[in-house]
Amino acid sequence: MTYRRQHFSKPFLSEFVKSVCNNVDVRRDVIPSPNIWHYPDVYEIENRGVDPGGVLEAAMLRIHDWAGLDLLDVGCGTGFHLPRFAASARRVVGVEPHPPLVRRAQQRVAALPAAVRSRITVLRGKAQQLPLPPASVDVVHARWSYFFGPGSEPGLAELGRVLRHGGTAFVIDNDATRSTFGRWFRTALPSYDAEAVERFWARQGWQREPLTMRWELPDRAAFEAVVRIEFDPENAEAILTEHDAASVDYAVNLFWRRF
Template sequence: MRPEGRWNPRPGVIWISARRRSLRSVPVADIAPGAVPSPNIWNSPRVYEIENRAVDPDGAIEAALRRLRPWAGAAVLDVGCGTGFHLPLFAAEAARVVGVEPHARLAAAARERTRDLPNVTVRVGAAQALPLPDACVDVAHARWAYFFGPGCEPGLAELDRVVRRGGTIMIVDNDAARSTFGGWFRRWLPSYDPAAVERFWTRRGFAREPVLMRWAFQSREDFAAVLRIEFPPDLAGAFLAEHPGLEVDYAVNIWWKNR
């Protein structure tokens, strides 16, 4: 998933300091000003692609998003779009789709992925300074990118700026209070307080839509590779040893509100 460089409920936050050398190898010119590092996809985009393919094979998240706000004929924004994995899903029905990604090389991969989709545009930018005019978006989507609770207020202010009245903001993040993955998450970050995170979103007018989905991998090698970009090495090894098979039950929350 997509960690950042301050406290937040995502694998990778504390890990950033351990991977500082590889982050330094990314040219500053390739990163939008103000961007917060996402070591898993920035350093391992091919493995992150494996993870994207393993996430939610039953479409539980997509079904929940559609219940909250269908996007047929809408202007859709995907914040932190990475290599554009979710852009074709939105483009199939939306009038237009804009992906915003702070890492220029990932944005270039997203452009390549969507090169045959004329209603898709990909721009380099950070969540705190979206390269979009005011009130131009009907549906804003962010999945495991930047919006992890306390500390993301600048990005939320930007979403309020670019989403039209009557539009919808939908943010997908971990639910660490339940599921096997949630248990792993609490072992990695025992100080995490789900109640405090819920209070944060509730105070800002967001409702919670809980979703239980699963990871489903093609091989143990793929499973191991993804664990190693999401957790510190000792925990990744422990989780792999403790959990047989190729599937993991995984709970998420969709934090959403209508403008």
Template sequence: MTATPELPDFVPASNQGGDPAVYEVENAALDREGTLWAALQEAAPWVGRTLLDLGAGTGFWLPRYADAAEVIAVEPDTRLLDAARARPGDARVRRGSAERIPLAEASVDVVHARFAYFFPHPRWDVRPGLEEVARVLRPDGALVVIDNDTERGEFAELLVRSDAAADQGQDTYARRWWADVGAETREVMSSWTFDTRADLEAVLRLELPADLAEEWLAAHPEATSLTYGYLLHVWRPRG
């Protein structure tokens, strides 16, 4: 699938866009320990502040920001906007993208980007999105990018073997890129923990090539969870 003319940086996701119901199951399995959530709160607290969920998808995480003063969701995929608007809470949901955020300058304190847009890679430049985030952040604001760790955890072992994930780039490149723009990278170890074996199977088949998913499932016939590492890239505009 290709970018849309009005939002040229937007390429529809094959997972959430392809099967929102299974992606909902995947979201519910992420970080049940709360390790990632605690790291996010420590990296850039949002209590009493304005938070932007950039690339919010169906808005699964929006209710968890209830202690923010204001929550804004920006999502480019029109198929997902109604679901985001239906979430509990008072989040404002707008259509837009990383390169085209429909907000005023210096209007938000914290930006979260979860598995969206900010995959630094030698073949493309994500700096336009970074510049747009800098435009909407207040002087003491922060961007926190939640990314996959491709070096630690059971999911990382699958991710690096997946052709479908190759365009995300390797951590070594991403870490250097974020360091070069002045970000701090934090490692967080958590898990995918599913209620049922069927849920785990459905999510692996959504996220991985069929042969790789079936190979792992056959080798782990009783599993209902995987260890899952994250990288948090915390960036604050200079000057």
């Protein structure tokens, strides 16, 4: 497989960063994701290479196993994680705001065996206006859907509405204070205040579990393609010059809260 070199017309995460740093009211609409929205095929490769050791899933299961329960995946994208959740959950709902990704997620689900397919629903919707009734799920998973913390308060309030009593919400975000990837992230986005983000989650009543996983891409070409959709051209080239492997250590924060 060949990977087309990506060229960006805007800096990495520029729209999102401006919205957060300038205190723009993001409740009006959805902030576009600069990677999966524009490069879903490369992002699929990235998804397959994230956390091959299952560190994130193991941590979430220790806190709240979803076997036999109803699970919501907020910002499910192309539905990459839905089949995995449906392997043990009673019912899985994926919510995604971007219509092309909704269609991809629905196509993914349609290709699954009937027994699994029947337990998954994909809906178009926003985090701040979830298309679910009150107290309808037991576990919520949001992976890089509440980026930066501040500004996501309307979406977090919705979690309290749709979760049943005793339910748990998980939010997975970058930990910019550790790991090789964390250093790349800090360099590419110097305005990012990791400590302020952690304080935000603590004020909201969430707990934090720092975890270290890996990116393990199948080859160097795949690694380069993924780096180029995650970083602006200048930083991507610096990363690829410095780092000649197809994998990297990657620190994340697992934020979670019982409702």
